[in-house]
Amino acid sequence: MSPPGALAVGIDVGGTRVKAGLVDPGGTVVATSGRWTPGRRTGPADVEAVIVDVARELAAHPLAAGQDVCAIGVGAAGFVDAGRGTVVFAPHLSWRDEPLQDRLRERLGRPVLVDNDAHAAAWAEHRFGAGVGESHLVVLTLGTGIGGAILTNGELQRGRHGLAGEFGHQQMVPGGRRCECGNRGCWEQYASGSVLRREGQEIVRTGGPHAAALSAACGGDAALLEGVHLTRAARAGDPASREVMVEVGRWLGTGLAGVVAALDPGTVVVGGGVSEAGDLLLDPARAALARHLVGRGHRPVPQVLAARLGVDAGLVGAADLARRAAANSPERSASPTLP
Amino acid sequence: MSPPGALAVGIDVGGTRVKAGLVDPGGTVVATSGRWTPGRRTGPADVEAVIVDVARELAAHPLAAGQDVCAIGVGAAGFVDAGRGTVVFAPHLSWRDEPLQDRLRERLGRPVLVDNDAHAAAWAEHRFGAGVGESHLVVLTLGTGIGGAILTNGELQRGRHGLAGEFGHQQMVPGGRRCECGNRGCWEQYASGSVLRREGQEIVRTGGPHAAALSAACGGDAALLEGVHLTRAARAGDPASREVMVEVGRWLGTGLAGVVAALDPGTVVVGGGVSEAGDLLLDPARAALARHLVGRGHRPVPQVLAARLGVDAGLVGAADLARRAAANSPERSASPTLP
Numbered sequence: 001m002s003p004p005g006a007l008a009v010g011i012d013v014g015g016t017r018v019k020a021g022l023v024d025p026g027g028t029v030v031a032t033s034g035r036w037t038p039g040r041r042t043g044p045a046d047v048e049a050v051i052v053d054v055a056r057e058l059a060a061h062p063l064a065a066g067q068d069v070c071a072i073g074v075g076a077a078g079f080v081d082a083g084r085g086t087v088v089f090a091p092h093l094s095w096r097d098e099p100l101q102d103r104l105r106e107r108l109g110r111p112v113l114v115d116n117d118a119h120a121a122a123w124a125e126h127r128f129g130a131g132v133g134e135s136h137l138v139v140l141t142l143g144t145g146i147g148g149a150i151l152t153n154g155e156l157q158r159g160r161h162g163l164a165g166e167f168g169h170q171q172m173v174p175g176g177r178r179c180e181c182g183n184r185g186c187w188e189q190y191a192s193g194s195v196l197r198r199e200g201q202e203i204v205r206t207g208g209p210h211a212a213a214l215s216a217a218c219g220g221d222a223a224l225l226e227g228v229h230l231t232r233a234a235r236a237g238d239p240a241s242r243e244v245m246v247e248v249g250r251w252l253g254t255g256l257a258g259v260v261a262a263l264d265p266g267t268v269v270v271g272g273g274v275s276e277a278g279d280l281l282l283d284p285a286r287a288a289l290a291r292h293l294v295g296r297g298h299r300p301v302p303q304v305l306a307a308r309l310g311v312d313a314g315l316v317g318a319a320d321l322a323r324r325a326a327a328n329s330p331e332r333s334a335s336p337t338l339p
Numbered sequence: 340m341s342p343p344g345a346l347a348v349g350i351d352v353g354g355t356r357v358k359a360g361l362v363d364p365g366g367t368v369v370a371t372s373g374r375w376t377p378g379r380r381t382g383p384a385d386v387e388a389v390i391v392d393v394a395r396e397l398a399a400h401p402l403a404a405g406q407d408v409c410a411i412g413v414g415a416a417g418f419v420d421a422g423r424g425t426v427v428f429a430p431h432l433s434w435r436d437e438p439l440q441d442r443l444r445e446r447l448g449r450p451v452l453v454d455n456d457a458h459a460a461a462w463a464e465h466r467f468g469a470g471v472g473e474s475h476l477v478v479l480t481l482g483t484g485i486g487g488a489i490l491t492n493g494e495l496q497r498g499r500h501g502l503a504g505e506f507g508h509q510q511m512v513p514g515g516r517r518c519e520c521g522n523r524g525c526w527e528q529y530a531s532g533s534v535l536r537r538e539g540q541e542i543v544r545t546g547g548p549h550a551a552a553l554s555a556a557c558g559g560d561a562a563l564l565e566g567v568h569l570t571r572a573a574r575a576g577d578p579a580s581r582e583v584m585v586e587v588g589r590w591l592g593t594g595l596a597g598v599v600a601a602l603d604p605g606t607v608v609v610g611g612g613v614s615e616a617g618d619l620l621l622d623p624a625r626a627a628l629a630r631h632l633v634g635r636g637h638r639p640v641p642q643v644l645a646a647r648l649g650v651d652a653g654l655v656g657a658a659d660l661a662r663r664a665a666a667n668s669p670e671r672s673a674s675p676t677l678p
Contacts, residue, residue: 079634079637079638088634088637088638089634089637089638096637135499136498136499148601150601150602152496157491157496157602158603159475159602159603159604160474160475160603160604160605160639160641161603161605161638161639162603163600163603163634163638164601164602164603165601165603166600166601166603166633166634167600167601168600168633169596169597169600169631169633170509170594170596170597170598170600170601171511171593171594171596171597171631172510172511172513173512173513174511174512181633181634182635183596183631183633186633187597254510255509255510257508257509257510257522258508258509258510258526258597259509259601261502261505261506261507261508261509262487262489262503262504262505262506262509262598262601262602263489263496263498263503263601264497264498264499264500264501264502264503264504264505265498265499266499266500292508292510292522294505294507294508294520294522294525295418295427295428295502295505295520296521298418298427298428298435299418299427299428299500299502300499300500302499
């Protein structure tokens with residue numbers, strides 16, 4: 001049994017789902033829960049209510065019985081000023097300059113830490129996943145877009161305003177595909193889950209024998225095809241889906257060559273839903289990185305690894321960051337029960 | 340008069356010139372010297388001999404009389420593993436895995452530090468120039484290509500192998516202009532001194548009234564036109580040259596939007612020869628950055644400043660880094676004369 005106070009609640013607030021878990025100091029999720037994320041048209045208070053609700057549920061979980069839940073960590077999809085715990089801007093969550101950390105702390109009566117979801121997921125990979133032991137780590141999270149984080153000597157590099165790690169918006173194609181950010185040709189328009197969905201739907205619409213597997217996956221209705229269908233079809237051997245993976249992997253590796261040239265990490269970890277394709281995606285990415293990296297042949301090329309913590313990475317990282325912050329905060333540092 | 344031991348020699352080894360100076364702890368260059376860089380076809384020993392020669396000349400300079408030159412810093416155009424002081428790869432200097440720091444230390448009998456030239460220049464801007472007081476700084480050096488450096492809380496972020504800061508090779512145009520690195524469409528093919536030269540030569544070759552100022556600058560021989568001619572013509576009001584500056588500035592700002600999204604600096608300092616164009620280049624760059632930065636309108640946009648130390652930045656930074664390293668090294672830390 002863990003010592004009292006060793007459990008923390010981690011909550012990953014995405015555009016669709018709020019995933020929550022009770023996490024022990026070794027990064028193991030001992031209990032989970034979840035909610036639907038209130039829609040875009042609801043107010044910030046609705047999302048906050050859901051977070052409070054799921055946090056209370058887990059803090060009262062039988063597995064936490066007799067133990068003090070030492071902290072609650074929230075990873076949110078948006079720009080988060082982690083120093084102040086404020087969500088500066090969250091396009092999917094109707095938050096604007098929301099002092100979420102203070103409000104949750106008040107309502108929950110426990111130490112709360114709010115951070116960006118990609119930072120939280122990267123922290124989990126650094127502490128318990130594919131990035132363990134690497135002094136210079138870049139983590140990319142491939143979902144709808146490309147989120148990310150930079151870790152140097154065990155510390156998240158947050159930048160001046162806590163907004164670092166937004167890798168997805170380097171322009172790679174002038175006048176290219178429109179991006180949610182208002183620009184054209186951003187990297188994430190060529191190497192993310194949205195691309196799988198878009199390409200998969202186009203294959204279904206085009207029809208023909210090569211579309212058979214994907215058409216079957218969505219009952220012939222292209223609009224119903226999601227990225228995950230293409231990933232599954234690729235894993236099952238569908239040639240059209242594999243071709244898309246190779247293309248997306250190439251864009252991933254070509255963009256990575258720029259990131260690696262700028263940051264010189266020893267390891268790149270690729271997570272998020274898209275990474276479930278594994279080497280079908282990562283092998284072409286590795287090849288493109290090796291092909292495009294400046295100084296290739298005269299420098300080490302970083303390893304590119306699949307993330308290990310899967311969909312739980314965000315909540316595990318948020319819980320661990322919150323536990324660490326609580327342990328380091330002056331009013332808690334006297335407690336012998338905190339790691 | 341400075342205390343004994345307060346002077347350091349800084350040497351900036353570029354593809355064309357070796358610039359050297361005697362630098363005091365306040366970053367002031369109290370004496371200078373220089374040599375031509377031995378051509379590409381000569382061996383590494385020739386470049387080393389030039390460095391030793393100019394270092395000895397400055398250490399024996401009348402202004403250093405009675406003072407101990409405490410350290411010698413070398414900034415070299417190439418991939419430098421600053422931890423080992425080894426030049427891993429220097430395309431313009433015929434060095435491959437050259438343990439330059441150890442060899443120079445042996446020959447000069449003084450503490451020597453070898454670093455990348457862009458890192459050295461950035462360090463100078465951080466310590467004495469446009470970056471003073473900024474906790475999160477990105478410095479770009481626009482010469483033939485785009486060199487750069489990242490400084491966080493007063494420390495150079497060197498990456499896993501000391502190679503961080505190579506911003507110039509993010510792909511911005513698929514199938515675009517060929518780059519020395521072997522790729523196509525790298526950022527530096529659209530936003531560096533090479534572009535000024537290339538565009539200027541093309542304007543001269545095309546002829547017509549709009550080419551008058553640039554043609555005059557090179558005596559009508561396009562092959563003789565250098566980037567600096569275009570910069571001067573732009574400053575003097577030549578419309579064609581100003582148009583090129585606006586275009587290059589736009590590419591600079593568009594690429595910067597990707598760098599800023601990834602790193603979230605508070606300030607970007609732009610140095611190198613091209614930055615002599617000042618606001619003719621930087622104003623369009625600022626506009627493009629503000630236009631392309633992800634989350635614009637919901638986040639602070641970093642200021643973009645011209646570097647202040649001009650062509651001396653590299654040698655000033657190399658001298659200061661060497662002085663700092665000497666002061667921090669165990670065998671020297673007992674000396675009361677070092678800052």
